[in-house]
Amino acid sequence: MKAKAILFDLDGVLIDSLDAWWHALNDALKEFNLEKISKEEFVSKYWGYDLYTNLKKANLPLEVGITCSRLYRNHIDKIKLHPKALDILERTKNLKKGLVTNTPKDCTKEVLKRFNLERYFDVVMTGDDVSRGKPDPEIIFKACNHLEVDPKETIMVGDTNSDIKAAKLAGCSAVGIGIKGDVTLKDLSELLEILKL
Numbered sequence: 001m002k003a004k005a006i007l008f009d010l011d012g013v014l015i016d017s018l019d020a021w022w023h024a025l026n027d028a029l030k031e032f033n034l035e036k037i038s039k040e041e042f043v044s045k046y047w048g049y050d051l052y053t054n055l056k057k058a059n060l061p062l063e064v065g066i067t068c069s070r071l072y073r074n075h076i077d078k079i080k081l082h083p084k085a086l087d088i089l090e091r092t093k094n095l096k097k098g099l100v101t102n103t104p105k106d107c108t109k110e111v112l113k114r115f116n117l118e119r120y121f122d123v124v125m126t127g128d129d130v131s132r133g134k135p136d137p138e139i140i141f142k143a144c145n146h147l148e149v150d151p152k153e154t155i156m157v158g159d160t161n162s163d164i165k166a167a168k169l170a171g172c173s174a175v176g177i178g179i180k181g182d183v184t185l186k187d188l189s190e191l192l193e194i195l196k197l
Contacts, residue, residue: 001173001183001194004153006092007143009134010101012159013177013188014085015111018047020075021068027075028068034060048160050102050133069104081115084189089120091197098123098143102133102162123147134158135165140172157191 105128112118123146156167159177167174174181
């Protein structure tokens, strides 16, 4: 697979942050005396969408989302870096790289700092940098524009339907981790094989 640039989603691709977000949301719901949600419901209904879309879907006020983002920091120790993430980021240094995540900017910065990942990316686009998060392709177009590459020469690596849909709408090659894309991988570690690195 040939490309001039590669875009990575963050949560579920480079890091495992599911537990951190689930706990942060339930802590926020508790602060507002609202009913907690199960991990299964969280994954099936909300995982992969931007914060504002999720608030609308759940009919929750913006304050719950703001509180969730603030409380996320309390659970940052639950986040794990994918075992192959650093190797993949290091071995793709000949490609322009972007991070495109629906995660809010302050939370993204915390994670990048914690794992010393910011040095690997030429551009970082978060849910706060766009008016509509993935599956809308706006975030991909903005990242490609910053990288000065055509989306058609770009690979998008994601793990949710939102990532794959955004990639396809933008005209990128979609690599799905555990989800159907133009190329489907079981795990991030298989990425180097398809990039021939």
